[in-house]
Amino acid sequence: MGENIDLKLMDEEGRRIDGRKFDELRPIKIEANVLKRADGSAYLEWGGNKILAAVYGPREAHPRHLQDPTKARVQCRYNMAAFSVMDRKRPGPDRRSVEISKILSEALEYVIFTEQFPRTTIDIFIEILQAEAGTRCSGLTAASVALADAGIPMRDLIVSCAFGKIAGKVVLDLRKEEDNFGEADVPLAIVPRTEEIVLLQMDGHLTTNEFQEGLSMAMKACKNIYGLQREALRKRYSTVIDKNEEKEKKEEKKEKEEVVQ
Amino acid sequence: MDNVEKTADSSNGNKLERELVIPGDHLSEEDLKSGMGTYSDSGRIYASRLGVKNIRAGYINVVPLGGRYIPRPGDYVIGSIIDIGPSNWLVDINAPYPAPLHVNEVPWRVEFGDTARFLKVGDTILVKIQNVDEIKRVHVTMNDHDLRRLSGGLITEISHSKVPRVIGKGGSMITLIKRYTKCRMFVGQNGRIWIDGDAKDIMIAVETIERIEAEAQVMGLTDAIKAFLEEHYSLDARVS
Numbered sequence: 083m084g085e086n087i088d089l090k091l092m093d094e095e096g097r098r099i100d101g102r103k104f105d106e107l108r109p110i111k112i113e114a115n116v117l118k119r120a121d122g123s124a125y126l127e128w129g130g131n132k133i134l135a136a137v138y139g140p141r142e143a144h145p146r147h148l149q150d151p152t153k154a155r156v157q158c159r160y161n162m163a164a165f166s167v168m169d170r171k172r173p174g175p176d177r178r179s180v181e182i183s184k185i186l187s188e189a190l191e192y193v194i195f196t197e198q199f200p201r202t203t204i205d206i207f208i209e210i211l212q213a214e215a216g217t218r219c220s221g222l223t224a225a226s227v228a229l230a231d232a233g234i235p236m237r238d239l240i241v242s243c244a245f246g247k248i249a250g251k252v253v254l255d256l257r258k259e260e261d262n263f264g265e266a267d268v269p270l271a272i273v274p275r276t277e278e279i280v281l282l283q284m285d286g287h288l289t290t291n292e293f294q295e296g297l298s299m300a301m302k303a304c305k306n307i308y309g310l311q312r313e314a315l316r317k318r319y320s321t322v323i324d325k326n327e328e329k330e331k332k333e334e335k336k337e338k339e340e341v342v343q
Numbered sequence: 344m345d346n347v348e349k350t351a352d353s354s355n356g357n358k359l360e361r362e363l364v365i366p367g368d369h370l371s372e373e374d375l376k377s378g379m380g381t382y383s384d385s386g387r388i389y390a391s392r393l394g395v396k397n398i399r400a401g402y403i404n405v406v407p408l409g410g411r412y413i414p415r416p417g418d419y420v421i422g423s424i425i426d427i428g429p430s431n432w433l434v435d436i437n438a439p440y441p442a443p444l445h446v447n448e449v450p451w452r453v454e455f456g457d458t459a460r461f462l463k464v465g466d467t468i469l470v471k472i473q474n475v476d477e478i479k480r481v482h483v484t485m486n487d488h489d490l491r492r493l494s495g496g497l498i499t500e501i502s503h504s505k506v507p508r509v510i511g512k513g514g515s516m517i518t519l520i521k522r523y524t525k526c527r528m529f530v531g532q533n534g535r536i537w538i539d540g541d542a543k544d545i546m547i548a549v550e551t552i553e554r555i556e557a558e559a560q561v562m563g564l565t566d567a568i569k570a571f572l573e574e575h576y577s578l579d580a581r582v583s
Contacts, residue, residue, distance in 0.1 A: 232410065
């Protein structure tokens with residue numbers, strides 16, 4: 083972070099290297115229920131990030147001594163594919179992915195009604211197929227869609243988004259170059275209904291004012307992403323319900339026609 | 344099988360709104376009580392699961408569209424033996440919890456350590472959920488009418504939330520399938536369905552069930568399924 087290189091992260095007009103404005107998100111696409119064998123799943127594309135999230139459970143916790151008689155365990159596994167980054171990533175858990183797995187489990191556990199499923203575990207798998215900065219935020223966003231898809235009772239969906247500082251300016255949703263050569267990166271996750279913060283990390287330096295500015299910007303962006311998450315779930319499930327209404331309408335039409343005849 | 348149709352059924356013409364709700368959705372301004380699949384926070388009721396909103400008897404519920412089967416006392420389920428102990432069998436009932444079946448809960452007199460003679464690993468049995476305690480320890484029993492080891496036939500699995508549709512209002516759907524296919528069938532509340540009959544009939548029954556699962560939310564499903572079965576059986580008659 084903050085290395086000296088000849089890269090202009092923001093031009094005179096306030097445009098970033100990919101042409102975004104300071105408060106603009108990368109394009110996001112979410113799809114729910116993409117895996118047949120998982121209880122719930124989601125696929126998410128966020129700029130150059132491509133992420134698959136799968137949820138299994140609640141299911142019996144193994145080994146037995148990990149069972150908690152009062153509530154379910156929420157186990158999240160964040161994993162980067164070997165081919166997800168430019169240099170091959172050595173497969174398997176490392177210091178970074180163990181940390182991310184832990185903070186994501188804790189964020190998700192906060193919204194899940196774990197007490198409804200004592201002695202079980204809810205396993206969440208987040209697979210990063212392609213990475214381009216902000217994978218923990220994208221992963222968390224995808225995981226909460228997958229959880230809802232799995233029919234797991236929860237208080238709300240979790241939405242996540244990052245803000246940071248590049249070229250002396252607070253911006254939203256850093257991409258790779260901005261993350262590598264910018265001054266700060268702050269991933270953040272919220273419960274949109276109550277605006278509670280369930281994940282907050284900071285790399286780099288920000289003044290209190292900059293932080294507040296970024297926070298309110300990220301909160302606003304999270305609300306937008308929340309809309310996308312809901313849309314994804316709606317799209318997957320409302321067809322089931324809409325089919326009815328269509329049929330009903332058809333029947334009504336028929337009846338009317340019969341009356342006319 | 345008297346456990347019929349808990350989801351709102353609109354086949355008899357009364358229109359019910361079927362609103363899809365997502366966890367965290369605020370459900371109603373009205374003075375209703377928080378029911379299944381919901382939670383209340385500072386006096387307001389929100390959905391806790393993905394499902395269809397349903398108001399009944401002063402309670403607001405969310406009928407889930409998916410999720411795992413959670414055992415409830417009194418449910419009839421189809422289980423398979425996964426382990427044998429000296430005085431009990433461990434039954435997989437398609438829930439997050441395995442359910443022990445104690446020797447006192449079977450209709451046979453079993454000597455201590457002689458359990459394997461009666462039920463073996465892999466056997467499929469029809470059991471009733473006897474008791475579920477606060478930490479969700481599940482006990483099942485075979486001491487009830489018609490509970491037995493299932494031999495022959497085939498097991499197919501559907502989502503447990505679709506079970507009421509397969510049974511139909513007052514058992515209408517299941518009797519329809521039985522009448523046409525002449526199969527013996529049993530639908531467990533855990534989403535497992537046992538079908539026995541001629542191989543050809545079983546295939547049609549399975550196909551019918553798959554169709555019910557896919558179109559579970561469609562109105563007038565019983566009629567559509569009737570037409571579907573009619574088609575199959577009249578075609579068969581023409582061939583032979």
